[in-house]
Amino acid sequence: MQHVIEAKNILTRFGQTIVHQDINLHVNRGEIYGLLGPSGCGKTTLMKEMVLLQKYQGGSMKVLGYDLNHIGHQKAQELRQQWGVLFQFGALYSSLNIYDNIAVSLREYTMISEALIAEIVSYKIHIVGLEQSVKEQYPSEISGGMKKKAGLARALVMDPKLLFLDEPTSGLDPISAREFDALILRLRDRFDLSIVMVTHDLDSIEATLDRAAILDEKRVVAEGDLQTIKATDNLFIKTFFKGR
Amino acid sequence: MSLHAKVQGDTVVITVRGDMNVKSIASIEPLLAELLIHSIPSKRFEWHLERLTHFDSAAALLLYTFDKKSRSLGATCKFHANTNHQNIIDAVYHRDYHSSGVVDHRLGPVATVGKMAIQKYQSFKDFLAFVGELFSALLIYLLHPKSIRFKEIYHAIEESSINALGIIALTTFLIGVVLAYQSSIQLKMYGANIFIVDMLGISVLRELAPLIAAIVIAGRSGSAFAAQIGVMKITEELDAMKTMGFDPYLFLVLPRIIALMVMMPLIIFFADIMAMLGGMVVAAIELGISAQLFVDRFNEAVAMKHFFIGISKGPFFGFIIAAIGIFRGLMVENDTRSIGINTTKSVVEAIFMVIICDAIFSIIYTSLGI
Numbered sequence: 214m215q216h217v218i219e220a221k222n223i224l225t226r227f228g229q230t231i232v233h234q235d236i237n238l239h240v241n242r243g244e245i246y247g248l249l250g251p252s253g254c255g256k257t258t259l260m261k262e263m264v265l266l267q268k269y270q271g272g273s274m275k276v277l278g279y280d281l282n283h284i285g286h287q288k289a290q291e292l293r294q295q296w297g298v299l300f301q302f303g304a305l306y307s308s309l310n311i312y313d314n315i316a317v318s319l320r321e322y323t324m325i326s327e328a329l330i331a332e333i334v335s336y337k338i339h340i341v342g343l344e345q346s347v348k349e350q351y352p353s354e355i356s357g358g359m360k361k362k363a364g365l366a367r368a369l370v371m372d373p374k375l376l377f378l379d380e381p382t383s384g385l386d387p388i389s390a391r392e393f394d395a396l397i398l399r400l401r402d403r404f405d406l407s408i409v410m411v412t413h414d415l416d417s418i419e420a421t422l423d424r425a426a427i428l429d430e431k432r433v434v435a436e437g438d439l440q441t442i443k444a445t446d447n448l449f450i451k452t453f454f455k456g457r
Numbered sequence: 458m459s460l461h462a463k464v465q466g467d468t469v470v471i472t473v474r475g476d477m478n479v480k481s482i483a484s485i486e487p488l489l490a491e492l493l494i495h496s497i498p499s500k501r502f503e504w505h506l507e508r509l510t511h512f513d514s515a516a517a518l519l520l521y522t523f524d525k526k527s528r529s530l531g532a533t534c535k536f537h538a539n540t541n542h543q544n545i546i547d548a549v550y551h552r553d554y555h556s557s558g559v560v561d562h563r564l565g566p567v568a569t570v571g572k573m574a575i576q577k578y579q580s581f582k583d584f585l586a587f588v589g590e591l592f593s594a595l596l597i598y599l600l601h602p603k604s605i606r607f608k609e610i611y612h613a614i615e616e617s618s619i620n621a622l623g624i625i626a627l628t629t630f631l632i633g634v635v636l637a638y639q640s641s642i643q644l645k646m647y648g649a650n651i652f653i654v655d656m657l658g659i660s661v662l663r664e665l666a667p668l669i670a671a672i673v674i675a676g677r678s679g680s681a682f683a684a685q686i687g688v689m690k691i692t693e694e695l696d697a698m699k700t701m702g703f704d705p706y707l708f709l710v711l712p713r714i715i716a717l718m719v720m721m722p723l724i725i726f727f728a729d730i731m732a733m734l735g736g737m738v739v740a741a742i743e744l745g746i747s748a749q750l751f752v753d754r755f756n757e758a759v760a761m762k763h764f765f766i767g768i769s770k771g772p773f774f775g776f777i778i779a780a781i782g783i784f785r786g787l788m789v790e791n792d793t794r795s796i797g798i799n800t801t802k803s804v805v806e807a808i809f810m811v812i813i814c815d816a817i818f819s820i821i822y823t824s825l826g827i
Contacts, residue, residue: 294480307792307793307794308794310559312558312559313559319479322480323479323480323482323483324483324484324486325479325482325483325486325515326483326486326487327558328522328558329482329486329515329518329519329522330558331556331557331558332518332521332522332556333479333514333515333518334556334558335554335555335556335557336514336518336549336552336556338554339552339554340548345554345555345556345557348557348559349559349560349562351792352792353790353791353792370479371479371480372478372479372513372514372515403544403545403548404513404514404545405541
C-alpha cells in the first residue's frame with residue numbers, strides 16, 4: 214500500500230452549488246501532505262470526506278486501503294481506529310478532564326490495564342509538549358494552544374498510521390506555531406506517520422509539507438512538491454506564494 | 458502476536474512475533490506480570506523483538522514498565538530489535554517527566570453537603586445581584602422611555618408566547634377533557650351532572666389553567682431563554698455587545714421579561730378558553746349537557762372573580778419564568794456542558810418557583826376571603 218489516500222474524480226454538491234468537481238489526488242505513505250487553497254474552496258470539506266464525516270456525491274476514495282464507497286459499519290469502525298483527527302479548536306470533550314479525554318479510546322477499544330493507560334497517556338502528554346499537571350484540568354480551564362496540543366495527544370493515543378490536522382497552527386502565537394511544526398516533523402519521523410493537513414500558514418507550509426494540493430475553483434489546480442506548485446500558473450498561487 | 462518464554466540458566470529469553478501494538482498488548486499484559494513473578498530469581502530478561510511486524514509506543518511503554526518492575530526485583534532487561542523499533546523504545550526511555558494517573562477527588566458525604574450548600578448560597582447571591590441589575594435597568598427604561606427596545610419586545614412576544622399557543626391549546630384542551638371525563642363518572646352517580654360546570658369553571662379558571670400554562674411556557678420558552686443567552690455568552694456575543702455600548706440588560710434581558718409578563722395573562726386567558734372547551738365537549742358527550750346549557754350554567758355559577766384571580770397570577774408567573782431562564786443563561790460558563798446543566802436548572806427552578814408562588818397566592822386570596 215503505497216498510497217494511504219487516493220481520491221478519484223470526487224464530486225461534492227451542497228444543494229445546487231458544486232464544491233468539488235473531478236478532484237484527483239493521492240497521499241503517499243510517510244509524507245506530510247497539505248490541502249491548500251483560498252477560503253471557501255472546500256479544503257475542510259474534502260478532509261471531512263476523507264474521515265467519513267461527510268459524503269461526496271461522485272467518484273471514489275480509498276483511505277488506508279479501505280474503499281469508502283463500499284464500507285460497512287464494521288470496516289468503518291476498524292478504519293476509524295487507525296487514524297487520528299485533530300480539529301481546529303481541539304474539540305475536546307468538555308465533560309472529561311484532559312487525562313480522560315486522551316484515555317477514552319484506550320478504555321473503549323482495548324483491555325489495557327489502568328496502570329499502563331496512565332503510562333501511555335503520560336507519554337502522549339509528554340511528546341506533544343504539555344506539562345503533566347494538565348491531566349486533571351478540564352478543557353474549559355486551559356488555553357487554546359494547550360487545547361490543540363491535548364487534542365493532538367488524543368489523536369495520537371492509538372498510535373495511528375494516519376493523522377489529519379485541520380489548521381493546526383491557526384490561533385497559535387508564532388513561537389508555538391513553529392514548535393508545533395517541529396513537533397509534527399518529529400512525530401512523522403519517529404512513528405512512521407502519514408499526515409494530511411489543511412493549513413494557511415506559509416511558514417508551516419514551507420517547514421513541514423512534502424507535497425500538497427491546491428484547491429481552487431472546485432478543482433485541484435496543482436499537486437506535487439512545493440517547487441512544482443510554485444511553478445504553476447495560477448492567480449491564487451502567485452498571490453499566495455508572492456516573494457517566496 | 459505470539460510470545461514465547463524460555464529459561465536458560467539465570468536468563469529468561471522472550472521472543473515476540475507478529476503485531477505488538479496498542480490493539481494487541483492487552484492480551485499479554487497479565488501474562489508478563491505472571492512471568493515476572495514466576496521467573497524470579499532469574500537475573501536477566503532477553504527480549505527478541507526482531508521478528509515483529511508492527512510495533513508502537515504503547516508496546517514500548519509496556520516493555521518500559523516491565524523493565525522498571527524487573528529492576529525493582531533485582532533483574533535486568535535487554536532488548537534486541539531492529540533500528541526502527543529500537544528508536545521507539547529509546548524514545549519512551551528518554552523522559553524528564555513522571556507518569557501518573559489522575560487522583561479521583563471524590564468528596565465525602567459531609568464535604569459534598571457543604572459544597573452544595575455553599576454553591577446554593579452563591580447562586581442565591583448571584584440571583585439577588587441579577588435582580589438588582591434588572592431593576593436598575595428597569596429604572597433606565599422608565600427614566601428614558603426612548604431606550605425601551607420595542608422591536609426586541611415584539612420579537613420576544615412572538616418567539617416565546619405566540620409561537621407557544623399551539624402547544625398551550627393542545628395541553629389545556631386535553632386537561633379540560635381529562636378533568637371533565639374523570640369527574641363525570643362521579644357526578645353521574647349522584648345525578649349531579651350539571652355541577653360539572655361549577656367544578657370545571659372554578660378549578661380551571663382559578664388554578665389549573667394558570668399552572669399548566671406556566672409549566673408549558675417554562676419548559677418551552679424559559680429553557681429557550683437559558684440556552685440562547687448561554688450560547689451568546691460562550692460565543693462572547695454578550696461581551697461584544699458590552700464593548701459596543703449595548704447593555705445586555707436593556708437589549709436582551711428586559712425585553713424578554715416584559716414580553717412574558719405582558720403575554721402570560723393572555724396565555725392564561727387562552728388556556729382558560731381551551732380547557733373549558735375540552736370540558737364542554739366531554740360534558741356534551743358523557744353527561745348530555747348541551748353547549749347552550751353549559752354556557753348558561755357557567756354564567757350563573759362561576760363568578761367573575763375566579764377568572765380575575767387566575768389572570769392576576771400571569772405577570773408574576775411570567776416574571777419568574779423569564780427571570781430564572783435568563784439568569785440561568787447568564788450563569789453559563791465557558792464550557793458547553795454548562796449550557797445543558799443550566800437549561801435543565803432553569804426549567805426545574807422555574808416550575809418549582811411557579812408552584813411556590815401559586816401557593817402564596819392561594820394563601821393571600823383565602824385570607825382576603827376571595
